[in-house]
């Protein structure tokens with residue numbers, strides 16, 4: 001698909017990788033970008049810098065807000081499912097299932113909910129593309145990441161299923177395997193070189209432009225994929241070490 005002149009919506013567009021997508025969409029000539037943020041004030045602050053940016057309030061776990069977003073943003077032909085939750089708790093050590101539920105609700109169910117709501121919008125606008133921001137934690141289950149890896153595995157499987165379901169209407173689904181990026185979510189990661197949020201935006205738009213099914217966006221993701229091929233058992237331990245800062 002063409003990025004120049006497209007109309008995009010980026011969930012969690014107020015900061016981190018979402019903001020990187022917004023920056024790259026602006027740089028590549030998008031006509032309009034809905035900056036979706038849980039708190040409208042955050043979206044408004046992020047959207048103040050360019051007239052092409054439109055802030056909207058959107059918590060992807062709130063089905064009412066998801067439906068309202070699809071109603072309001074009826075001109076979208078590029079949906080970037082970027083919003084993500086990572087609680088940094090373990091499956092057994094977490095005091096309750098609350099963190100795991102938030103990760104599954106945001107990273108998996110929220111993503112599917114967005115695609116269900118926006119599928120008719122994308123169809124009406126010529127097909128377009130969905131870009132799902134996943135993780136290296138979607139191809140290797142990382143000890144210490146609690147419910148995060150399982151939620152990203154589910155989102156990866158859903159990306160494949162949704163790609164097949166949306167193919168008849170000409171909508172492509174690109175899944176991004178993201179390694180390490182310099183954002184608040186990865187503040188605890190110290191053993192790995194981190195990419196910039198805008199570099200991930202650039203890689204994601206490349207996947208949309210060329211209809212790539214699954215794209216490793218950065219050096220860390222590429223090295224995880226290679227490590228997975230040659231030493232799957234050792235990889236989980238190495239990833240856990242990177243996530244926990246070597247502890």
Ligand SMILES: NC(=O)c1ccc[n+]([C@@H]2O[C@H](COP(=O)([O-])OP(=O)(O)OC[C@H]3O[C@@H](n4cnc5c(N)ncnc54)[C@H](OP(=O)(O)O)[C@@H]3O)[C@@H](O)[C@H]2O)c1
Nearest residue numbers: 012016017038059060083084135178180181183184185186
């Ligand atoms: N950073 C990395 O190294 C890395 C690596 C692999 C994958 N990823 C993925 O990249 C995506 C973006 O992460 P990031 O690194 O940019 O993290 P971040 O800086 O923590 O930003 C997360 C964004 O998601 C939003 N969000 C969280 N829950 C939401 C919900 N229920 N509804 C709507 N928005 C919600 C946050 O909104 P608030 O501002 O309101 O909190 C924020 O805008 C995530 O899907 C993450 O899993 C990141």
